Amino acid sequence: MTAVPIDDDAFLRIARTGRDTGWWAMACVCGTEASFFAYLITAYAYLATRAPTWPPPGIPRPSLLIPVIMTVTLVSSSVVMAAAERAIRRGDVRALRHRLALSLLLGVVFVGLLAAEWAGKVAEVLPQTHVYGSLFYVMTGMHGLHVLAGLLMIGYTLVRALRGHFSARGFGGVSVVALYWHFVDVVWLALFTTLYLTPRFT
Amino acid sequence: MAPRTAGHIDRRFAAEDATAALDAKPGSAERLDALWETPHTWLAWLTTVDHKALGIRYIVTACVFLVLGGLEAAVMRLQLARPEAHLLSPEAYNRLFTMHGTTMMFLFIQPVLSGFSFYLTPLLIGARELAFPRLNTFSYYVFLLAGVFLYAAFIIGQAPDAGWFNYTPLASLPFDTGHNIDFYAIGLLFLGVATTVGSINLVVTILRLRAPGMSLDRMPLFLWSSLTTSVAVIASMPALTVALLFLELERRWHFVFLDPRWGGTPLLWQHLFWVFGHPWVYIVFLPATGMLSMIIPVFSRRPMVGHNIVALATVATGLAGFGVWVHHMFVTGIPQVSVGFFSAGSMIVSIPSAVQIAAWFTTMWYGRVVFQTPMLFALGFILQFVIGGISGVMTAVVPFDWQAHDTYFVVAHLHYVLAGGSLFAMFAAIYYWFPKMTGRLLNERLGRVSFWVMFAGFNLAFFPMHIAGLLGMARRVYTYLPGLGLDGVNLASTIGAVVFIGGTVLTLVNLLQSLHHGAASGRDPWHANTLEWSIVSPPEPFNFAQIPIVSSREPLWDGGVAAGPTLDQGRFTLLTTPLDAHPDGVVELPGQNVWPLIISLTLLGLCTALLVRSPLGIAAGAVTSIIAAARWMWPVHLRTLETDA
Numbered sequence: 001m002t003a004v005p006i007d008d009d010a011f012l013r014i015a016r017t018g019r020d021t022g023w024w025a026m027a028c029v030c031g032t033e034a035s036f037f038a039y040l041i042t043a044y045a046y047l048a049t050r051a052p053t054w055p056p057p058g059i060p061r062p063s064l065l066i067p068v069i070m071t072v073t074l075v076s077s078s079v080v081m082a083a084a085e086r087a088i089r090r091g092d093v094r095a096l097r098h099r100l101a102l103s104l105l106l107g108v109v110f111v112g113l114l115a116a117e118w119a120g121k122v123a124e125v126l127p128q129t130h131v132y133g134s135l136f137y138v139m140t141g142m143h144g145l146h147v148l149a150g151l152l153m154i155g156y157t158l159v160r161a162l163r164g165h166f167s168a169r170g171f172g173g174v175s176v177v178a179l180y181w182h183f184v185d186v187v188w189l190a191l192f193t194t195l196y197l198t199p200r201f202t
Numbered sequence: 203m204a205p206r207t208a209g210h211i212d213r214r215f216a217a218e219d220a221t222a223a224l225d226a227k228p229g230s231a232e233r234l235d236a237l238w239e240t241p242h243t244w245l246a247w248l249t250t251v252d253h254k255a256l257g258i259r260y261i262v263t264a265c266v267f268l269v270l271g272g273l274e275a276a277v278m279r280l281q282l283a284r285p286e287a288h289l290l291s292p293e294a295y296n297r298l299f300t301m302h303g304t305t306m307m308f309l310f311i312q313p314v315l316s317g318f319s320f321y322l323t324p325l326l327i328g329a330r331e332l333a334f335p336r337l338n339t340f341s342y343y344v345f346l347l348a349g350v351f352l353y354a355a356f357i358i359g360q361a362p363d364a365g366w367f368n369y370t371p372l373a374s375l376p377f378d379t380g381h382n383i384d385f386y387a388i389g390l391l392f393l394g395v396a397t398t399v400g401s402i403n404l405v406v407t408i409l410r411l412r413a414p415g416m417s418l419d420r421m422p423l424f425l426w427s428s429l430t431t432s433v434a435v436i437a438s439m440p441a442l443t444v445a446l447l448f449l450e451l452e453r454r455w456h457f458v459f460l461d462p463r464w465g466g467t468p469l470l471w472q473h474l475f476w477v478f479g480h481p482w483v484y485i486v487f488l489p490a491t492g493m494l495s496m497i498i499p500v501f502s503r504r505p506m507v508g509h510n511i512v513a514l515a516t517v518a519t520g521l522a523g524f525g526v527w528v529h530h531m532f533v534t535g536i537p538q539v540s541v542g543f544f545s546a547g548s549m550i551v552s553i554p555s556a557v558q559i560a561a562w563f564t565t566m567w568y569g570r571v572v573f574q575t576p577m578l579f580a581l582g583f584i585l586q587f588v589i590g591g592i593s594g595v596m597t598a599v600v601p602f603d604w605q606a607h608d609t610y611f612v613v614a615h616l617h618y619v620l621a622g623g624s625l626f627a628m629f630a631a632i633y634y635w636f637p638k639m640t641g642r643l644l645n646e647r648l649g650r651v652s653f654w655v656m657f658a659g660f661n662l663a664f665f666p667m668h669i670a671g672l673l674g675m676a677r678r679v680y681t682y683l684p685g686l687g688l689d690g691v692n693l694a695s696t697i698g699a700v701v702f703i704g705g706t707v708l709t710l711v712n713l714l715q716s717l718h719h720g721a722a723s724g725r726d727p728w729h730a731n732t733l734e735w736s737i738v739s740p741p742e743p744f745n746f747a748q749i750p751i752v753s754s755r756e757p758l759w760d761g762g763v764a765a766g767p768t769l770d771q772g773r774f775t776l777l778t779t780p781l782d783a784h785p786d787g788v789v790e791l792p793g794q795n796v797w798p799l800i801i802s803l804t805l806l807g808l809c810t811a812l813l814v815r816s817p818l819g820i821a822a823g824a825v826t827s828i829i830a831a832a833r834w835m836w837p838v839h840l841r842t843l844e845t846d847a
Contacts, residue, residue, distance in 0.1 A: 021334070130458065
C-alpha cells in the first residue's frame with residue numbers, strides 16, 4: 001500500500017507539466033475533423049478513379065496561380081500564429097496581440113482569395129454540372145467554413161488578449177487556437193495536393 | 203443470498219477500514235457540498251452540470267426511446283403474425299421499420315451506454331466530475347432535441363421511410379420527394395454533434411483525470427471499452443457526416459455525388475455509410491462487453507482472468523471494426539478481390555471477441571459464481587452473443603451471404619448481437635448499478651422472473667427468424683403469402699416478441715417500485731472491487747471527499763486505496779499524466795450556466811430552418827449559436843481558465 005497521506009498544500013503546489021484539458025479536447029476535435037476531410041478526399045479519389053477522364057471532358061485542368069498564393073498566405077498565417085504562442089510563453093503580451101492580429105489578417109486574405117478562386121471556377125463548372133464540380137465546391141467550401149470558424153476563434157482570442165487574459169503562466173486559450181489553426185493549414189495542404197496537383201499527373 | 207467467501211473477499215473485509223478512511227475530514231464535507239451541489243431551483247435543475255444527474259437523465263431518456271422503438275417493433279410483429287394481414291399499409295410499414303432501426307441504433311443503445319459512461323467514469327477513476335461539465339449538459343440536450351426532431355416527423359406524417367441505412371437511390375429526391383429523408387439526414391447530423399462531443403469529453407476525462415496511481419494497466423475494463431468506443435466515434439462519425447452532407451446537398455441544391463448520370467454512384471453512399479456503420483456496431487457492443495468484464499469478476503468472487511489481454515482484445519476489436527465495412531456489400535457487385543479480403547477480415551474480427559468470452563468463462567471457472575440477477579443477465583448476454591457471433595461468421599462466408607443477404611437470417615443475426623448482446627448487458631448494468639445510483643436494492647425475485655421471461659421471449663422471437671430467413675423470407679416486406687412455410691415461424695416470433703416485452707415490463711415495474719420501496723443497499727451490496735463502491739449510495743455531489751490514491755487493480759479487495767488530498771477550496775479535481783497517472787496539477791472545473799442549454803436550442807432552430815429551407819432562419823440560427831458559444835466560453839474569473847499549460 002502506498003497509503004502516504006499527503007496534505008492538500010503539497011498537491012496544490014504541483015507544477016503542471018502537461019498540456020491542459022482544453023488542448024487535449026482540441027486535439028480530439030482536430031482528430032474528428034481530420035477524419036472528415038480524409039473521408040472527403042477518399043470520396044474524391046474513389047469517384048475520380050471510376051471516371052474515364054478526370055477532370056471530365058470540357059472542363060480544363062485547374063490553374064495553379066491563385067491556389068499557390070492561397071497556400072503561401074495560410075502557411076504564413078500559421079507561422080505567425082506559432083510566433084504568437086512563443087511570444088506569450090515569454091510573457092510578451094504586446095507581441096501576442098500584434099501576431100494574433102496579423103494571423104487574423106492573413107486568414108481574411110485567404111478567404112478573399114477563395115472567393116476569387118470560386119468566381120473564376122463558376123465559368124468552368126458548377127456543382128450541378130458534374131460530380132467533379134460538386135466535389136470541388138464542397139471540399140473547398142467545407143475548408144472555407146473551417147477557416148471562418150478559425151477566424152472567429154482568433155478574433156475571440158485577440159479580444160481576450162486585449163483584455164489582458166493571458167500571461168507567461170496562463171496561455172491555455174492561445175495554445176488551443178494555435179493548434180486548431182495549424183490543423184486548418186495542414187488540411188489545406190492535403191486539399192491543395194488533391195484538387196490542384198493530382199489532376200496534373202493524369 | 204449470502205455470498206460465499208473466497209480468499210479475495212477475506213482480504214477485502216480486512217481492507218474495509220481503508221475505505222472508511224476516505225470519508226470527509228471534519229468541516230470539509232460542508233465546504234465541498236456548498237461547492238458541488240446543484241442549487242434547488244428549476245433553472246439549476248435544467249442546466250445542471252452534475253455528471254451523475256446527467257448520466258441518469260441520459261439513461262432514462264434513452265429508455266423512453268427504447269419504449270418507442272419497442273412499440274414500433276410490436277406493431278410490425280403484429281402485422282407479420284399471419285400472412286396477408288392488413289393492419290399496416292406498406293408505406294406505414296416502411297416508416298415503422300425505418301424509425302425502429304434508427305431509434306434503437308441512434309437514440310437508444312448508444313446513448314444509454316454512454317449514459318452509463320457519463321455516470322460511472324468519474325466514480326470509477328476517483329474524480330469529481332468529467333473534464334468538461336458544461337459540454338456534458340450541452341451533449342445531453344442535443345441528444346434529447348435531436349430525438350424530438352426525428353420524432354416530430356411522425357406528427358406531420360413524414361417519418362423517414364428508407365431504412366436506418368437509408369440507401370440511395372431509395373432515399374434520393376426523385377424516389378422520395380417529401381421531407382422524410384430530410385428529417386433523417388438533418389436529425390442525424392444534429393445528433394452526431396452530441397455523440398462526438400460526448401466522446402471527446404470521455405477521452406479527455408479518462409486520459410487526464412484518473413486518480414493518482416491508476417495507471418492504464420490498473421484501469422477498470424469498462425473504461426477500456428469506453429475509451430476505445432470514444433476514439434472509434436471520433437474517427438468513424440465523420441463518414442456519416444460526409445454521407446449525410448452529400449445526400450442533403452444532392453436533395454436540396456442538386457449537387458451530384460450519388461447519381462450516375464453525372465459521374466456519381468449510389469455505391470458511394472453504401473461505402474460511406476458502412477465505413478461509419480460497421481464501427482458503430484462495435485461502438486454499441488464494446489461498452490456492453492466492458493460492463494460484463496466489471497460484473498463477472500464480482501459475481502465470480504475473483505479478479506478477471508487475463509485482464510491485460512481482454513483490454514488488448516477490446517482495442518483490437520475497435521481497430522478491426524474499421525476494416526470490414528464491405529461485408530455489408532457482398533451482393534453489390536464489387537470486385538472479387540475486395541470480397542475475399544473483407545470476408546477474411548470479417549472472420550478475423552471474431553478472434554478478439556472469442557478471447558473475451560474465453561476470459562469470462564475462465565474467470566467463472568476459477569471463481570465461485572453467485573447467481574444474482576446482474577449475473578443472470580450477463581450469462582444471457584454471453585449465450586445470445588455467441589449465437590449471434592456464429593451466425594456472423596456464417597454471413598462472412600461469401601457464398602452463404604449471397605443466399606442469406608436481405609433475408610430474415612440477417613435480421614436474426616443483427617438482433618442476437620444487438621438486442622441479445624447490448625440490451626441484455628444494459629439490463630445487467632441496470633441491476634448492478636441501480637443500488638449505487640439510488641441507494642436501494644432492486645427486488646431480486648422479480649428480477650429473476652423478469653430475466654427468465656425476457657430470455658425465453660427473446661429466443662422465441664428471434665431464433666425462428668433464422669429459419670424464416672433460410673426459407674427465403676425477405677427483410678423489409680410488409681407481408682408474405684400463405685403456404686410458403688412461413689406462417690408458423692412468424693407466429694412464433696410474434697408470440698416471442700410479446701413475451702419479451704412482458705419481461706421488460708416486469709423490470710420496469712421493479713425499477714419504479716424499488717426506487718421508493720427497495721431495501722437500503724449500503725455502499726457496496728455486491729462486495730465489489732472498484733472505486734465507485736467505496737463511497738455512499740447515492741454518491742455525494744462531490745463524489746469523493748478525499749481524492750483516492752490507488753495502488754492496485756482491485757482496490758477494494760486488496761486494500762489498494764488510500765486517502766489523498768481534500769481539495770475543498772474550489773471546484774477542484776486532480777489532473778494526472780495520461781499513462782502512469784502521476785499527479786500533474788489541480789484543475790478547477792466550471793459550474794453551470796445557461797448557455798449550453800441555449801446553444802442546443804439555437805441549433806435546433808438552425809436544423810428546423812434547414813428543414814423548411816429558410817435562408818433567414820439558417821443565418822439567424824448560426825449567428826445566435828456563435829454568440830451563445832462565445833458567452834459560454836467567456837471566463838468568469840481568470841483563475842478558472844488560465845493556469846499554466
